Amino acid sequence: GNSVTQMEGPVTLSEEAFLTINCTYTATGYPSLFWYVQYPGEGLQLLLKATKADDKGSNKGFEATYRKETTSFHLEKGSVQVSDSAVYFCARTEGRDDKIIFGKGTRLHILP
Amino acid sequence: DAGITQSPRHKVTETGTPVTLRCHQTENHRYMYWYRQDPGHGLRLIHYSYGVKDTDKGEVSDGYSVSRSKTEDFLLTLESATSSQTSVYFCAIGDRGGYTFGSGTRLTVV
Numbered sequence: 001g002n003s004v005t006q007m008e009g010p011v012t013l014s015e016e017a018f019l020t021i022n023c024t025y026t027a028t029g030y031p032s033l034f035w036y037v038q039y040p041g042e043g044l045q046l047l048l049k050a051t052k053a054d055d056k057g058s059n060k061g062f063e064a065t066y067r068k069e070t071t072s073f074h075l076e077k078g079s080v081q082v083s084d085s086a087v088y089f090c091a092r093t094e095g096r097d098d099k100i101i102f103g104k105g106t107r108l109h110i111l112p
Numbered sequence: 113d114a115g116i117t118q119s120p121r122h123k124v125t126e127t128g129t130p131v132t133l134r135c136h137q138t139e140n141h142r143y144m145y146w147y148r149q150d151p152g153h154g155l156r157l158i159h160y161s162y163g164v165k166d167t168d169k170g171e172v173s174d175g176y177s178v179s180r181s182k183t184e185d186f187l188l189t190l191e192s193a194t195s196s197q198t199s200v201y202f203c204a205i206g207d208r209g210g211y212t213f214g215s216g217t218r219l220t221v222v
Contacts, residue, residue: 032208032209034210042215042216043202043213043214043215043216044155044202044204044211044213045213046210046211046212049209049210051208089154089155093208097143097160097162097168098207098208099145099157099160099170100145100206100208100210100211101157101171102147102154102155102156103154104152104153104154105154105155
């Protein structure tokens with residue numbers, strides 16, 4: 001089964017609202033954790049990452065903290081913009097080759 | 113994005129025909145990956161390569177083969193396309209620090 005679980009979408013918010021997209025993972029050891037973003041018609045882009053427990057990744061106003069005790073890596077942003085509308089994927093490394101496996105994605109709609 | 117290109121960008125093919133998708137990188141990266149993206153499934157790994165002539169299977173490898181004869185090129189072949197292989201295919205390069213993705217190939221099997 002999928003070892004990265006993220007909240008179902010779509011998520012619809014008004015501009016300037018606070019955003020949280022939940023992500024939990026199952027893993028042995030200490031995987032690296034990622035958030036990727038996909039804008040319409042494009043490939044995925046790395047948004048932020050964290051490589052060890054208690055690390056906080058941040059980029060473009062988005063943040064996520066590597067929580068080993070709750071095996072979570074929730075994405076947050078204090079004030080979303082219409083331009084943040086996209087699909088967001090949580091991901092982690094897996095296996096001896098450190099392949100990256102992805103959650104199913106959460107579509108975010110921001111209304112003006 | 114600069115550094116990784118996929119071709120073709122769009123393709124329509126008939127059931128039972130062979131299809132080859134190409135991924136080309138200019139970053140001299142050792143690791144390359146093929147994923148497919150489908151609604152409700154996110155991205156699923158098909159095959160990956162950790163060097164020239166070194167490849168391995170991913171989660172959904174049945175019906176697909178790959179080849180890597182040069183560092184810069186990673187080919188994905190559908191030996192006999194089926195309608196279930198209609199999808200958007202993404203190539204990526206990278207390692208545990210993160211991946212860079214191509215822009216994708218939209219494949220329709222009719």
